[in-house]
Amino acid sequence: MKRRSNDWIVGTTIIVVMVGIVFSTLFLQQAEFGKKPELVTAHFRDVGGVQVGNAVVIRGVVSGRVKQIALAPNNWVLISMEINEGTLMPADPVVLVQAATLFGEWQAIITSRTAVPVNREVDAQLAEVDGAPEGSLRGAVLPDIAQLTTVAGGIAGNVASVSERVRTAFNDTAARELRRSIRDFSVLSRDLATAVKVQSRNLDSLAATARLSFADVATSANALQRTMGRVDSATSQGEVQEILRQSRQASQNLRNATERFESLSRSLVSTEANLKSVVGKADSIFGRIERGQGSLGLLVNDPSLYQNSDSLLIDLRKLVVDFRSDPKKYINVRIF
Amino acid sequence: MFESIGRVVREALEAFGQAGSLAAEAGRSARDLKTWGPNFSQQARALGVNSLPIGILIALFTGVVLALLASYSFTGAVPRYLVGTLVQKTVMMELAPVLTGLALAGRVGANIAAELGTMTVTEQVDALETLGYDPVAYLVVPRILAGVLMFPVVVGAAMFVGLGAGWAASLGLLDMTTSEFLKGARLFFDGFDVRYGLVKSASFGFAVTLLGCTNGLRAKGGAQGVGSSATQAVVQSAVMILVLDAFWAVVWLLGRAA
Numbered sequence: 001m002k003r004r005s006n007d008w009i010v011g012t013t014i015i016v017v018m019v020g021i022v023f024s025t026l027f028l029q030q031a032e033f034g035k036k037p038e039l040v041t042a043h044f045r046d047v048g049g050v051q052v053g054n055a056v057v058i059r060g061v062v063s064g065r066v067k068q069i070a071l072a073p074n075n076w077v078l079i080s081m082e083i084n085e086g087t088l089m090p091a092d093p094v095v096l097v098q099a100a101t102l103f104g105e106w107q108a109i110i111t112s113r114t115a116v117p118v119n120r121e122v123d124a125q126l127a128e129v130d131g132a133p134e135g136s137l138r139g140a141v142l143p144d145i146a147q148l149t150t151v152a153g154g155i156a157g158n159v160a161s162v163s164e165r166v167r168t169a170f171n172d173t174a175a176r177e178l179r180r181s182i183r184d185f186s187v188l189s190r191d192l193a194t195a196v197k198v199q200s201r202n203l204d205s206l207a208a209t210a211r212l213s214f215a216d217v218a219t220s221a222n223a224l225q226r227t228m229g230r231v232d233s234a235t236s237q238g239e240v241q242e243i244l245r246q247s248r249q250a251s252q253n254l255r256n257a258t259e260r261f262e263s264l265s266r267s268l269v270s271t272e273a274n275l276k277s278v279v280g281k282a283d284s285i286f287g288r289i290e291r292g293q294g295s296l297g298l299l300v301n302d303p304s305l306y307q308n309s310d311s312l313l314i315d316l317r318k319l320v321v322d323f324r325s326d327p328k329k330y331i332n333v334r335i336f
Numbered sequence: 337m338f339e340s341i342g343r344v345v346r347e348a349l350e351a352f353g354q355a356g357s358l359a360a361e362a363g364r365s366a367r368d369l370k371t372w373g374p375n376f377s378q379q380a381r382a383l384g385v386n387s388l389p390i391g392i393l394i395a396l397f398t399g400v401v402l403a404l405l406a407s408y409s410f411t412g413a414v415p416r417y418l419v420g421t422l423v424q425k426t427v428m429m430e431l432a433p434v435l436t437g438l439a440l441a442g443r444v445g446a447n448i449a450a451e452l453g454t455m456t457v458t459e460q461v462d463a464l465e466t467l468g469y470d471p472v473a474y475l476v477v478p479r480i481l482a483g484v485l486m487f488p489v490v491v492g493a494a495m496f497v498g499l500g501a502g503w504a505a506s507l508g509l510l511d512m513t514t515s516e517f518l519k520g521a522r523l524f525f526d527g528f529d530v531r532y533g534l535v536k537s538a539s540f541g542f543a544v545t546l547l548g549c550t551n552g553l554r555a556k557g558g559a560q561g562v563g564s565s566a567t568q569a570v571v572q573s574a575v576m577i578l579v580l581d582a583f584w585a586v587v588w589l590l591g592r593a594a
């Protein structure tokens with residue numbers, strides 16, 4: 001009786017635990033009971049890091065698992081995938097394998113040929129697989145994170161090389177010469193301001209002298225007019241009046257010219273003030289540059305900033321070109 | 337000092353040599369089904385079924401602690417659902433087999449060594465031989481088979497409970513959702529994880545019961561000798577569990593990763 005009791009308890013325990021383990025395993029594997037999966041095969045030249053058990057995704061939905069990976073004749077790699085029963089395949093399907101997460105998990109995506117991202121390598125792989133045996137899907141591997149980081153590493157190496165070359169060209173001597181040129185330009189600006197100031201004073205003096213001369217001419221013209229009036233009244237011929245009228249007109253013209261000259265002189269004074277202001281500002285800027293203040297000062301006095309900026313521009317240019325040529329390479333990577 | 341070290345090493349090697357010899361003898365005696373068959377279910381119940389509570393208790397607390405530890409460690413960019421991944425992988429592949437194995441090494445190994453040691457020092461083993469029974473078939477084979485069969489059962493239950501405890505802790509203490517935890521648990525789950533844990537625990541069961549039987553049958557000198565053999569059995573079993581754990585990791589995990 002005791003032995004039968006032991007048998008029953010041990011047997012029940014074993015069965016219960018085993019059923020629990022099997023159920024848990026199937027639950028975690030997301031096995032679907034009562035459904036018979038369909039088997040789909042695909043030919044690849046290379047399958048990257050795909051492993052048995054990785055997810056098969058159709059239109060973003062996990063629809064099966066990779067069941068088997070095997071080398072096939074003529075340098076093919078054959079992947080067998082179990083697809084859930086009743087799953088509708090896309091038109092003209094192809095299989096793309098790619099990294100699914102940053103943790104080395106891969107997945108196989110079944111998608112339409114027209115939906116494949118534009119990529120020379122992928123196109124070349126699919127074109128090559130066109131010669132695969134009938135009844136099997138075509139497959140290609142998309143670049144994974146490791147490849148992208150390798151490319152990034154190469155770019156970083158190129159940037160470092162360019163930086164080194166720039167450092168060689170833009171050495172301390174070049175920086176000193178550039179600083180000296182800026183100092184010379186500053187001195188030149190100051191000389192120019194002084195010259196403008198002197199010329200402006202000369203013009204002022206000239207204008208004043210001219211104004212006095214014209215005033216004298218006007219006084220003389222008036223005196224002449226009076227004299228000629230008396231002569232005209234004495235002669236009564238009218239010719240002298242005509243001469244006086246023309247003289248008055250000439251005097252008026254000279255006055256107008258004097259006014260215009262004065263206006264020009266005032267403009268010159270204003271221009272001189274503006275020029276002084278500009279030169280002062282330029283002098284201040286050059287002074288800050290020389291002391292290494294501000295972005296331009298840092299650029300001049302710290303070669304590494306210039307080098308980094310130049311490297312960044314080169315890198316960005318390459319990235320933009322690469323992104324234009326293959327945008328899917330950057331936006332296809334999913335994290336988790 | 338050199339002599340003491342040499343003696344300790346020699347005795348340890350002797351114990352393992354005797355264990356190997358006893359294993360070979362048990363293999364031969366396993367054909368004698370009539371002798372060990374009636375005792376098997378009793379030993380399976382004593383070693384396995386009665387060990388379930390301690391295995392489940394260990395797994396329960398291990399699962400909770402692992403979930404909290406994972407949540408504490410995974411900060412910043414690491415997604416929280418990886419708590420499920422860590423609990424699943426760690427419980428199934430390592431902690432359930434090893435912690436349960438160590439607990440059973442104390443419970444089962446000491447029990448077997450004390451029981452067989454008492455029988456040896458009171459000459460009950462000799463009496464069995466006199467009565468025409470094969471003591472190895474009668475005493476050793478059912479215990480070893482019970483250990484090999486029932487250790488995976490206890491460990492399987494511990495896996496189940498440990499995962500459930502981690503799940504419950506994630507829901508109750510970490511404000512995670514069931515779908516989050518399951519996403520992580522399923523992300524890297526492989527049937528191999530379960531196979532690896534169960535096969536490893538079967539090897540632990542074999543080592544613990546074999547060393548318990550070996551030390552029990554070697555007992556000499558009364559109660560003190562029985563106590564000493566029980567201690568030796570526990571220590572050797574614990575060491576052997578860790579050695580086997582490393583062995584399976586190198587042989588199976590490393591081979592699979594390559």
